[in-house]
Amino acid sequence: MPELKTFDNPHPRRDYVIKHVATEFTSLCPKSGQPDFGAIEVEYVPDALCVELKSLKFYLQGYRNEGVFYEDAVNRILDDLVSALSPRWIKVTGKFTPRGGLHSIVTAEDNSAK
Numbered sequence: 001m002p003e004l005k006t007f008d009n010p011h012p013r014r015d016y017v018i019k020h021v022a023t024e025f026t027s028l029c030p031k032s033g034q035p036d037f038g039a040i041e042v043e044y045v046p047d048a049l050c051v052e053l054k055s056l057k058f059y060l061q062g063y064r065n066e067g068v069f070y071e072d073a074v075n076r077i078l079d080d081l082v083s084a085l086s087p088r089w090i091k092v093t094g095k096f097t098p099r100g101g102l103h104s105i106v107t108a109e110d111n112s113a114k
Contacts, residue, residue, distance in 0.1 A: 001062040004084040005055035009046045015088065018050065019043045022060050025094070030067035038070075038096035040077065045088040051081065070096050074106040082110050 025040045040060060042051075059080070063073060074094040081090055091109040 001080070002058040003055060004059050004080060005052040006049040006084055007052055009048055009050050012046070012048055015045050017043055017045055020051070020053065020056060022057065025060055025063065027063040027073055028065065028067045029099075030069060033067065036070070036096060036099070038094055040074075041093040041095070042077070042081065042090070043093075044081070044085065044090035047086055047088050049085045049087075051085060070094055070104050070106045075108045078108045078110060082112075 020042045022040045022042075025038050027036050028034070029036055042056070060077070066073075068076070074092050077094075078090065078092040081087070081092065087110075089109070089111045091107060093105065093107045096104045096106075
């Protein structure tokens, strides 16, 4: 997986929410090998660091050839962002396009820094 790069939070004394939305997330179904599509939303309150957008884009593109269930993808993204940023609070939501008449929304959050 490409590395998540960071930069110093320009306002570390204030709680504020950053939201990034990647509307073209793709991965592979680990059962069928067929592509899965969706949007990944990352919301977080930074502490000392913020994620650099180009690295986040390349990181998410790294899932393109990964056979991964939705639940695993969302939780792995969350874990990697927590590891890179140590945010005060973070939530990752995957909104996946319909497959077989069902669509899935998976949300995982971490507030262990507070």
